[in-house]
Amino acid sequence: xxxxxxxxxxxxxxxxxxxxxxxxxxxxxxxxxxxxxxxxxxxxxxxxxxxxxxxxxxxxxxxxxxxxxxxxxxxxxxxxxxxxxxxxxxxxxxxxxxxxxxxxxxxxxxxxxxxxxxxxxxxxxxxxxxxxxxxxxxxxxxxxxxxxxxxxxxxxxxxxxxxxxxxxxxxxxxxxxxxxxxxxxxxxxxxxxxxxxxxxxxxxxxxxxxxxxxxxxxxxxxxxxxxxxxxxxxxxxxxxxxxxxxxxxxxxxxxxxxxxxxxxxxxxxxxxxxxxxxxxxxxxxxxxxxxxxxxxxxxxxxxxxxxxxxxxxxxxxxxxxxxxxxxxxxxxxxxxxxxxxxxxxxxxxxxxxxxxxxxxxxxxxxxxxxxxxxxxxxxxxxxxxxx
Amino acid sequence: xxxxxxxxxxxxxxxxxxxxxxxxxxxxxxxxxxxxxxxxxxxxxxxxxxxxxxxxxxxxxxxxxxxxxxxxxxxxxxxxxxxxxxxxxxxxxxxxxxxxxxxxxxxxxxxxxxxxxxxxxxxxxxxxxxxxxxxxxxxxxxxxxxxxxxxxxxxxxxxxxxxxxxxxxxxxxxxxxxxxxxxxxxxxxxxxxxxxxxxxxxxxxxxxxxxxxxxxxxxxxxxxxxxxxxxxxxxxxxxxxxxxxxxxxxxxxxxxxxxxxxxxxxxxxxxxxxxxxxxxxxxxxxxxxxxxxx
Amino acid sequence: xxxxxxxxxxxxxxxxxxxxxxxxxxxxxxxxxxxxxxxxxxxxxxxxxxxxxxxxxxxxxxxxxxxxxxxxxxxxxxxxxxxxxxxxxxxxxxxxxxxxxxxxxxxxxxxxxxxxxxxxxxxxxxxxxxxxxxxxxxxxxxxxxxxxxxxxxxxxxxxxxxxxxxxxxxxxxxxxxxxxxxxxxxxxxxxxxxxxxxxxxxxxxxxxxxxxxxxxxxxxxxxxxxxxxxxxxxxxx
Ligand SMILES: Nc1ncnc2c1ncn2[C@@H]1O[C@H](COP(=O)(O)OP(=O)(O)OP(=O)(O)O)[C@@H](O)[C@H]1O
Ligand SMILES: [Mg+2]
Numbered sequence: 001x002x003x004x005x006x007x008x009x010x011x012x013x014x015x016x017x018x019x020x021x022x023x024x025x026x027x028x029x030x031x032x033x034x035x036x037x038x039x040x041x042x043x044x045x046x047x048x049x050x051x052x053x054x055x056x057x058x059x060x061x062x063x064x065x066x067x068x069x070x071x072x073x074x075x076x077x078x079x080x081x082x083x084x085x086x087x088x089x090x091x092x093x094x095x096x097x098x099x100x101x102x103x104x105x106x107x108x109x110x111x112x113x114x115x116x117x118x119x120x121x122x123x124x125x126x127x128x129x130x131x132x133x134x135x136x137x138x139x140x141x142x143x144x145x146x147x148x149x150x151x152x153x154x155x156x157x158x159x160x161x162x163x164x165x166x167x168x169x170x171x172x173x174x175x176x177x178x179x180x181x182x183x184x185x186x187x188x189x190x191x192x193x194x195x196x197x198x199x200x201x202x203x204x205x206x207x208x209x210x211x212x213x214x215x216x217x218x219x220x221x222x223x224x225x226x227x228x229x230x231x232x233x234x235x236x237x238x239x240x241x242x243x244x245x246x247x248x249x250x251x252x253x254x255x256x257x258x259x260x261x262x263x264x265x266x267x268x269x270x271x272x273x274x275x276x277x278x279x280x281x282x283x284x285x286x287x288x289x290x291x292x293x294x295x296x297x298x299x300x301x302x303x304x305x306x307x308x309x310x311x312x313x314x315x316x317x318x319x320x321x322x323x324x325x326x327x328x329x330x331x332x333x334x335x336x337x338x339x340x341x342x343x344x345x346x347x348x349x350x351x352x353x354x355x356x357x358x359x360x361x362x363x364x365x366x367x368x369x370x371x372x373x374x375x376x377x378x379x380x381x382x383x384x385x386x387x
Numbered sequence: 388x389x390x391x392x393x394x395x396x397x398x399x400x401x402x403x404x405x406x407x408x409x410x411x412x413x414x415x416x417x418x419x420x421x422x423x424x425x426x427x428x429x430x431x432x433x434x435x436x437x438x439x440x441x442x443x444x445x446x447x448x449x450x451x452x453x454x455x456x457x458x459x460x461x462x463x464x465x466x467x468x469x470x471x472x473x474x475x476x477x478x479x480x481x482x483x484x485x486x487x488x489x490x491x492x493x494x495x496x497x498x499x500x501x502x503x504x505x506x507x508x509x510x511x512x513x514x515x516x517x518x519x520x521x522x523x524x525x526x527x528x529x530x531x532x533x534x535x536x537x538x539x540x541x542x543x544x545x546x547x548x549x550x551x552x553x554x555x556x557x558x559x560x561x562x563x564x565x566x567x568x569x570x571x572x573x574x575x576x577x578x579x580x581x582x583x584x585x586x587x588x589x590x591x592x593x594x595x596x597x598x599x600x601x602x603x604x605x606x607x608x609x610x611x612x613x614x615x616x617x618x619x620x621x622x623x624x625x626x627x628x629x630x631x632x633x634x635x636x637x638x639x640x641x642x643x644x645x646x647x648x649x650x651x652x653x654x655x656x657x658x659x660x661x662x663x664x665x666x667x668x669x670x671x672x673x674x675x676x677x678x679x680x681x
Numbered sequence: 682x683x684x685x686x687x688x689x690x691x692x693x694x695x696x697x698x699x700x701x702x703x704x705x706x707x708x709x710x711x712x713x714x715x716x717x718x719x720x721x722x723x724x725x726x727x728x729x730x731x732x733x734x735x736x737x738x739x740x741x742x743x744x745x746x747x748x749x750x751x752x753x754x755x756x757x758x759x760x761x762x763x764x765x766x767x768x769x770x771x772x773x774x775x776x777x778x779x780x781x782x783x784x785x786x787x788x789x790x791x792x793x794x795x796x797x798x799x800x801x802x803x804x805x806x807x808x809x810x811x812x813x814x815x816x817x818x819x820x821x822x823x824x825x826x827x828x829x830x831x832x833x834x835x836x837x838x839x840x841x842x843x844x845x846x847x848x849x850x851x852x853x854x855x856x857x858x859x860x861x862x863x864x865x866x867x868x869x870x871x872x873x874x875x876x877x878x879x880x881x882x883x884x885x886x887x888x889x890x891x892x893x894x895x896x897x898x899x900x901x902x903x904x905x906x907x908x909x910x911x912x913x914x915x916x917x918x
Contacts, residue, residue: 036494038604040502171652199651203608205597206404208397208528209643215523216390230504234599242514242525259600262506266514300503550787553776557769563731564767569755569784569833 026070027063027325029054029314030090031099032110033124037078041230042102042303046124047073049307049343050099052294057311063318067325069311076101084109091117096325097314100139104128104174111135120331122310125303127253128174129386132354138331140354142310146179146227147384149252149273152360152376154186154384156271157223157250162187166196166214166247168226168236173202178387179227179252185384187225195221204232207239214245221247229254234263241266256302260365267365274302275309275344277361277372287343302344309342316340345375355386392522394644400528402636403535404590406629408613409620410542411586413628417559418579419474421481422614422622425465425488427606429584430591431496433458434601437592438505447510455588462584463577471573489610496603504600513596531593538589539629542582546625551578559623619662621675630673635662682707682868683728683759683837688737690723690892697723699892700737705837710859710869712879714909715889721872722764724889725839728870729754729761741837755784760833764841764872766826770815774806777814777825781832790832799828802858820851827855837868844875856882876909 031050033043054069062068072093074086083101087110090098098121100110107123108131114121115136122140123131129145157165165187167180184194196217198210214221224247228236233255240249251272261267278285284305291299299305317333318325338350348357362373408426415423436457440450469488473480516525545552558565558575566572587606594609595601612635620631638661642654650657666672683705690698698720705711715721726732728739730751739747746754769777778799782790790796800807803824809817814825823843830838840859844852852875859869859882873879880886880900888896888908896908903909 036497036502040497041504041602044497044502197648199648199654201655203604205594205608206397206401206640208400208525209394209640212390212393212397213644215393231598231600231602231605235597238509238514238597238599239525239527242516242527243523244516257503259504259506263599264508264511550779550783553772553780554783556772557780560769560771561767563751564763564769565780566751567729567731567755567761567763568780568829569752569760570780571752572750 026068027097027314027318028070028072028093028095029097029099029311030087030093030095031071031073031124032076032083032086032090032106033073033099033101034078034103034106035073035075037076039076039078039102039106042125042301043076043078045299045301045303046099046102046307046310048295049291049304049309050311052291052304053308053311053315055294056290057315063315067318069314071311076106078103078106080106080109084113087113091119095119096327097122097330099124099310100126102126104131107131107139108134111139114138118327118331120327120334122313122334124310125306128178129355130174137354138327140334140349141356142313143306143356144253144273144275144358144360145355145386146175146252147182147386148358148378149227149360150179150182150184151186151378151383152273152362153225153250153252154183154188154192155190155378155382156362156376157183157187157225157248158190158192160223160248162192162222162248164193164195164219164221165223165225166198166217166221167194168198168200168210168224168228170200170202170228170232175252175254176202176227180225182384183225183250186382189384195219200228200232200236202232205235207232207236210236211239211243211245214240215243220245223248223250225250227252227254230257230259234260234267237263237270238266253302256363256370258300261368261370263365264368268367270365271362271373272365273360273362275306275358275361276302277363277370277375279372283341283343283345305343309344309347312342313337313340313347389522390644392520393524394640396522396524396528396532397644398637398640399633400531400636401640402633403531404593404609404632405612405616405636406632407535407538407586407590407593408609409616409628409632409635410539410625411583411590412610412613412617413620413623413625414555414579414583414586416617417623417625418555418562418576419470419481420478420623421470421485422617423465423470423583424482424485424610424614425492426583426587426613427608427610428489428492428496429458429462429587430594430606430609431492431601431603432461433588433591434507434595434605435496435500435505437595438507438601441508451592454592455585458588458591459581459584462580462587466577466580471576474576493603500603502603504602506600507595507598509596509599527593527596530596534589534593538586542625545582551575555579555582615659615662617672619665619672621669621672624672624674627672627674634665634673638662682742683870684738684740685724685728686738686740688724688727688739689735690720690727690732691735692733696735697732697892698727701889701892701894702737703887703894703897705868705870707836707868708863708866709885710863710871710883712883712886713870713872713889714874714876714879714886714903717874719889720892721889722841723892725761725841725870725872726763728759728839731761752784755833755835758834758836759839760784760830760835760837761839762826762830762841762843764845766819766822768814768817768822768825768829771813773811773813774817774825775810777829778806778810778832781829784833784835793834795832795834799831802831803828820847823847823851823855827858831862835867837870838862839870839872841872842874843871844873844878852878876903880904880909 054071058068076083083106098114100107100123102125104126107126125143127143169180170176253274255272256274276284320333321329339346359377433454436454440453513526554570616631616635617628620627685703688701727734
């Protein structure tokens, strides 16, 4: 028995020694995400995007050709408490930058730990603007913030000549509640009228009561906006159309998935905002082909690209610091980034209190395909103020 | 009036689906004293069975049958592999086992199939609606109601007349004496799981028609609702489960239809409060037997 | 026919039956007597695999049955009418009887005319065939419990306190039936607290005290030695 233990120790110390003997220490990036549980449908694809970015950068010798990246991912099981535990674990493994889960609350739990350690933290896809202030000086948002998306959609709806809007909201998450409210703000500011707010619960499935309610409205809304995503959105849409409601339907980036345009005729004409559209020759088209080559399968969701973006942001920030890899320097560098080219387009943090400015692409579902409508960049005055 | 009639149809459709699910839980509970929280995963399995058999080129009706058969098979396998070894253990052990089965399946779906939803093609005609006596009824709610009625009628016949059905009712009253009749205990238990799998599959298909996709977490919310319905009806009572499901569905739909906007955020709390109120009046559920030592 | 050898039954740490041995020959009526809690029911239940046997063996016609499942034992032609009747109260009389035939299969029971036979033994059940068993009187429930067990035409019937809580005329009816059936070739092992009644009916008896056999022999032997005097039956009513 003793001999086995001794052998084990020798093997272990040899492993350590050989690990340390390698050239440069890599930049350790931690990712606490929901690899199982309800968030897995976002955080699993996020992780794949990150892996692709890391592989590409390391293939060229690392950031700036000299600093390789080591990505360490931990499963939060889509629960708050394990998120904090995993963050603590990753800190003791010495990560320099942290990526936190897709959901706001979970990101806040991680931020409480990383802020104290002065480790810059970027949420994989939480988009509630208040996260950046609640999470503290080291907390960054990656995805298009809700107020920006709501603003773009509200402006678009008014431009289409819609007069009366109805929003379908769920108080279960800020994303499904605040984003439609930002939409309503922008829509009203542009001259439209909000004629109703209908509520649902995440995972509700059955929208018969809500649809009957909408159907009974006189006059009918011209447009219905929601940031519901799967499985709620398809269920709602099918039931809405089968009841004969013909109002236009607008959605947000949660809809950017082939399973949405695969819904068939019922989804025809649905317009949704997302981080980008893979126009020929664009960075997103390049990403899609790289992704396919690396993983041998098509990218199924925009979360692949937004996960990729995070690593590119970190890369740009480290390059900007010169050679520094301490948390404070990287944080300051991210906070100063301007027009960084990432997979989904360009991203700016400078002067925005850690909430990114991104261009927003509008897409329309047509004949079972996602088609490009336009890319919108709002003027600062057009973005509804975060609340 | 029209509005109320429409909402009543909606209530019946949702209540019927809950009734099927609650009945599936109750069939197993009445015999084993086990609340099978992995029941919802049987719905999910139906969905994957449907998706994969369609992908393999099976025509739609055949794929539906494959989905149902897979759920029935998995229900029986679940009993054989997970629950039989702990059959004589305490109720808590069995409950925890069912939680474990449920989360193992979740994780397996997420890692071996996909964490993302898989689209389930739904026949085009199900998107339609027709008008009956001045009220417009969607094809899916009508189908839900029809399927629920047929499934319940078949079960009533089964439990009234079929020998296996009688044996299952007997087993739910007194398991030891049922064995004294020379009835094979394992077979009765397997039959109860098969029926619960069948009910989960039928409810699962109705659910899939509404949502158009299957994902690993699909069964999570429905099994909670079914559990509430079964408790409301009286755990172990089959009629109670159906009644509980209908009441829960109707309560949810009517609250969603008539609560003022300001209160809508509290509708689940209100629904649960109403149900707790009912349980205070009927501590054993609406049709439950008082729990007694035998 | 049935041999119980050195049987012990444990409920957790509690030993309810201690090395009990008894035997029943074909065509006999054997009684097991004893006070409340003596372990009588435990012995019968153990014979059918319903009580946890910790030691000893049980054989039927020379073959071990103590490792078989309850249903397998019943299919060998040995069955039990449990203490307290335990009819399926939510099922009708006819449904209860139909389940009773499960051991031999419904077709075989029809071929044997089991149902008509039971109804001829208990005409009251025939009148109430569509009634829920839970709404029957205590006596009728006991008739149903016995009728249900007889549906599979068992060779050996174990009866656990068939007279419990019944009016004297019903008790007489049931004991007359037992004597009648014995003449037709049925064998009985009977647990009774009503010692007088049991001794009047049986060929041999065992007295169980605190889980062990305290005495055994013919009814005459029991009576001569006053083995079932009041001292042993303090709790019996
Ligand atoms: N399931 C059980 N779990 C624990 N102890 C038990 C169980 N069944 C019986 N006992 C105990 O075993 C002993 C014998 O019980 P048993 O029922 O065999 O007695 P009995 O002779 O049939 O009594 P009675 O005349 O009251 O029916 C009693 O002390 C009883 O408390
Ligand atoms: Mg007893």
